[in-house]
Amino acid sequence: MTKDQKDNLFLLVKSLTKSEKRQFKLYVGRLGVNQDSKFLSVFNVLDKMKVYSESLILKSTDVKKQQLANVKAHLYKQILISLKLNPSHQNIRSQIREQLDFASILYHKGLYKQSLKILDKAKELAIVNEEKNLAFEIVELEKIIEAQYITRSISNRADYLTVQAKELSELNVITSKLSNLSLQLYSIILKTGYVKNEEESKAVTKYFNDRLPKLELSKLGFREKLWLYKAHLWYSFLMQDFLNCYKYALKWVDLFYDNPKMINLNPVFFLKGNNYLLEALYFIKNKPKFINKLDEFYTVVNQSDFPKGENIEALVFLYGNFHKINQYFIDGSFEEGLLLIPQIETELIQFNNKIDAHHKMIFYYKFASLHFGAGNNQECINYLDKIISNKSLSMREDLLCFSRVLNLVAHYEAGLDYHLETLLRSTYKFLIKMNDLHEVQKEMIKFIRGLQDIYPQDIKKEFRKLLEVLKQYEDHPFERRAFLYLDIISWLESKIENKPVGQIVKNKYLEFYA
CATH class of the missing domain: 1.20.58 (Methane Monooxygenase Hydroxylase; Chain G, domain 1)
Structure with a gap:
């Protein structure tokens, strides 16, 4: 039976580096009896597989079908123990837990003073490194020992x-x-x-x-x-309060810079803080500060002492590329942004098992938006179809809704109006189902539906009418979110002025900073 890379053990084996595989084989080979063990033979088969196949494991080893589940469970546990012993996975937390385990062993052997001495050092290490849950656990064990053995220390x-x-x-x-x-x-x-x-x-x-x-x-x-x-x-x-987003994201990131040792101890939180700082700067359209913070981000993550690992690499790829793309939306330089897409798509394949479907769909929406801004409407539609056709995507309802609205506009722009009425109906039904039919979407759908009955010479007049209607929602506390996903205002202005969307966005950006 093929599970196509969804087997947990298979995914774990495939995540191992060459050095981790070598250490695992040394670890299980420390006793001669393991050299021909069933779990090691299963490991060797899994290591060579491209796609998980249970039948191939049974055919290539002497493991019987009824034994396979137990052998796999044992192998999974042995790999985790091996990884735990790997120096690359050792950190302050594991050191503190190890000391706590040693102290517990000494306590149960009645060696109270030795146990308390280890606990005291471990507690100091925990408090200094903000591991207060572990520190509390240590104090509770100290109290148990003191209750049974008065040290008078x-x-x-x-x-x-x-x-x-x-x-x-x-x-x-x-x-x-x-x-x-x-x-x-x-x-x-x-x-x-x-x-x-x-x-x-x-x-x-x-x-x-x-x-x-x-x-x-x-x-x-x-x-x-x-x-x-x-x-x-x-x-x-x-609340769409992006200035306060910037304020608290900056506090988050600066907290790490004020406590640099915490970057190594909590690299994921450091990366996430930078992600939201850059996102806030993107929303407030401050490109100079955005570029500065993006450069700072890469300076830190590229340092030799920055923590390494599959999860860290995936997050650096994810956040770094999101914001490499975002920089081109700020000032409308869509054509330049298109150059990133082939490289990111190649790397997306490499990180396939490390990045969830939700974030992949965000990449597709950004790719679609870049193509739309550059006037490549068919390419825009192709990427949006990857989102719209994904029936299992349950997160980010707003992403699903605006993908459909952009899809409508792209179809109109591409001249694909032969099934526009069907698209309008399905989009309308979807937005109602999602409870996301707001004034901006209503006006857009009404406008596109009416375009089929407008004479060519009257089209600009209708664009101007829609622009006047939508302008009133540009600063509305709840309606303005539509413009964060799809800059309809700039699109309308481009149609009225006969200029590319990118040029309209760039002019606005330059005017804003002038």
Whole structure:
């Protein structure tokens, strides 16, 4: 039975580097009995496979079908143990956990003083590196030992441990509340995008204010501040308050620059902070600062001491390329942006198993928008079809909606009006189903439907009428989000002035910064 690269063990084997594979074979070969073990033979077959095939495993090894599930489970566990022992996967957290394990072993052997000595060093390491959950766990074990064996190493040790446990517990509770709030807001962004109306705006604001704990910033450490800035950032994004998005994303990134050792300990959070900082700068159209921050991003991630790994490489690819593309939208230089597409598509294949479908669809929407801006309407339609035909995509409803609206406009521009009426009906039904039929979309659909009955000499007059209608929504708190995904205003102006869309966007950008 073929599962086409969806088997978890197969994906894990394929993610291993040459050095990790070599270490695994050394690890399982440390005892001669493993040399011909069934799980090692399964590993060797999986390593050579291009596509997962259960029948090929059974044919190439002496593993029976009823044994395969157990052998695979054992192999999966052995690979993880091998990876855990690999120096490249060792970090402060694993070092602290290892010391905690050693201390627990010593405690159970009755060697209390030795256990407490290790715990004290591990606790200091945990606190310095903002690993307060681990620090709390260490203090709790210290309390257990003290309750059974009075060391008298510190005269007021019981009071000291009690106070320390209370302080760590309070900070962990704050972090938990902030991380819960941040995660819930992020979930709303992924599911529905920005707030769509006054009712949603009030609901999100109430949700945010009710769950934001009362804080004294001066008493917070790195970890608590990080989650605080994240929560504010997601709230600002939901409300389309892009200046505050920039403010809190900058605080997030600067927090890492003020605590440089945290970049190595939390590289994913560092990368995500930079991603949202660049996204905020893109929305406020500040290209000089955008280019500066993009250069800073690559300067840091290209340093030899920046953490390496498959997940890190995938995120650098993802965020870096999103914003390489975005820079061309700011000033309308779409033609230049098209040069990026072939290279990114090639790399997308390489990162196929590391990047989720949602982010792949965002790439396709950006590719489509670049082609639309450059006047390549058929190419635009081809990329949009990859999104529209993806029936399993359940996230980012706003992305799905605006893909259909852009698809309508691109079909009109390409002169493919022979099935425009069918497209109009399906788009209209989809937007109603998604509860996303707002004034901008209504006006666009009504306009495109009416184009078929307009004489050629009257077309510009109709474009001007639509432009006047849509202009009133350009700064509307809820309707303006349509223009973040699709710059309809610039498209209309290009039709009226007989100029390329890119030229209209560039003129606006230059005028804005003049």
